[in-house]
Amino acid sequence: MPQSADTLPMEQVQAVANRPLEGVTVIDLGQIYNGPYATFLMAMAGARVIKVEPVGGEKMRRRGTVGGAMLPFAMLNSNKEFITLNLKSAEGVELLKKMVQKADILLENFAPGAMDRLGLGYDVLKEVNPGLVYASGTGYGSSGPNRDMLAMDLTIQAMSGVMASTGFPDRPPVKAGPALCDFFGGIHLYGAVMTALYNKAVTGKGMHVEVSMLESVYPSLSSTLGLYYGSGENPPRTGNRHGGMAEAPYNVYPCSDGHVALLCVSERHWESLLSAMHREDLIGVDRFSDLQHRVDNIDELDALIGGWTSGFTKAALVEVLTARRIPCAPVREIDEVVNDPHMHARGTLKRLEHPELGEVVLPAGPMFFGDSARAELIPSKAVGADNRHVFGDWLGLDEEELAALSRGGAF
């Protein structure tokens, strides 16, 4: 069991647990979702993550009044230390270089070229610390004809084929609800950094790693790409049917109080479903006799199943299907997801009191590392909350130096 971290300072919290990134220091220049998610996962794996914000704080902190943007900030910035730095001042740049000397990883997701313009590109920082793993998250990458296109989750969903493959064929393309491009970018960047950190442990050398959102999404379109190659043309959107039209039944079916997702990936599933429907008479009939025939007659198939499911509540249908080991799940609403007893039991979601937001549910990250104690969740803090601790205790600046730098606007 993890020990309580409520009463311990950050250093001791990290020392009590045997987490895999213990002793690793990360300078986090991430913003919005992409970069901060990567460094959040590092913090939860035991790294010391120092989040660097501009003097007024990251812009996302200020979106709190519209929608609920403070929650995403809190979700992605647990267990970090919070400092401010004016990277447009010479003193701010110098302070960052001092930090780089003592760090293992620097991560940023500014637009390509922005770090170079600040005088903080990899070519500069590798001279300061040759062992540094320097990570850049971008929309399109630091090279190539579209390098400078402005990239946000919405525009990458448009460019990547996510929208073309999402939604119903009789409606316009629609984005996926999750900010999957931001998060695919962030988690691939996490993976690239860990790969480089392993390599550094073996060779002693750092490197510059890079991941673009666009390229990190492409593999997830496998099913759609398969259908494209299979048919030789741009596939129509398939709604809730399989993106490659390679499974049937595979759909979301109506119930009296919502919807249930249901699929058969073997003949045994299909025969079990017919049995649950009391339609054993259809076992073996030509038009449904194998996967190819079911795909060919999919409209009739889905109407047949949907007519049957609509007589059930979601819960009743899931019970009937589960008893026969047919793959299914209710389509859950957001409040059901947030309060999911399963994720709370596993400790990947935690309910806690956040100093700015009150009681909220926050994720603890999906990675389990053997018998390591899971990190206690430490809520995100106010802008600059750790300035004195980081610049004073860690970098060793004295009171006079701190006061002068603060007066000069470096932080």
Place this chain on the structure above:
Amino acid sequence: MPQSADTLPMEQVQAVANRPLEGVTVIDLGQIYNGPYATFLMAMAGARVIKVEPVGGEKMRRRGTVGGAMLPFAMLNSNKEFITLNLKSAEGVELLKKMVQKADILLENFAPGAMDRLGLGYDVLKEVNPGLVYASGTGYGSSGPNRDMLAMDLTIQAMSGVMASTGFPDRPPVKAGPALCDFFGGIHLYGAVMTALYNKAVTGKGMHVEVSMLESVYPSLSSTLGLYYGSGENPPRTGNRHGGMAEAPYNVYPCSDGHVALLCVSERHWESLLSAMHREDLIGVDRFSDLQHRVDNIDELDALIGGWTSGFTKAALVEVLTARRIPCAPVREIDEVVNDPHMHARGTLKRLEHPELGEVVLPAGPMFFGDSARAELIPSKAVGADNRHVFGDWLGLDEEELAALSRGGAF
């Protein structure tokens, strides 16, 4: 520039490049998308990945006639070695244990408990090789009340809130086109394995890492969760508007030949857009004067913009917007994505001749590792193509042993 790998055996290909996972050996028990994607990325980073299939080959190979399932198999299994093993035979299990003695990583994404039933659980294999990083990808995790629910991308999209947050409010929930749950699971598992591999390099000890698809998707719903917390109720689906209703304009707008995604994340963007529209008269008017007002009057806002965009082609609109540095992108069709000059220029998509599929475009993985040569793409091979090489050359079995094991059905 990477050297040509066409004429070199696998060992030499790996030796010519300075890739970060050189010297690392992976036993890949992955299937479908989740596990194979994680190990594909390891192969592209320089690891030797030995894919273990049942004697008849992975089921996905046989879906080729329906849709285009052979392409996804090819996408996720480049640069691997291909062996077969009957893990339900004692000889097959013994061969796997011999491999484990010489490997760094074993990765599997069977249902929870399946490896234990084969006698290949972590408790067994850590005795064979205490340094082993043993990775399990699951749908729900190896613990918790829903552990044994059958998990596929479709059912996890239903359970995770992805469907609840995707689509238009007047239509049923719809899945995201990409198999994002499978791939979020796979890439988080990659990250967890690399974290453990780093830790092994430092401590000498292996560990069991685990990632569930459900938990790996949760953070990507940040915007929707923000709106849920902001409003206190289950948010309606927002179509192409921001999932947290925290940005406006933020939508997909009609053109004469398709759609364009467009958003403003600053007042400057908004004023530039009004200027492009020749509607400077609207700068500063109350109902659009700031983000909160634009969100409050979003229907009028979107109608205004959509009326203007519909007079353009996609290309013409993107040109006008880009000239004014307003974030935008065309909604691309699948063929545009596959043939994207940008990704081909960067080498993350490659056109090659696949022995079973003919000319196809395959991804080379989105991770860039400094000056390391990128791996040449080596197409996936036939079932058991490397049996002799792996069991003979690597494990050291002689002709007689190989023949006996083959006759006995071990591979």
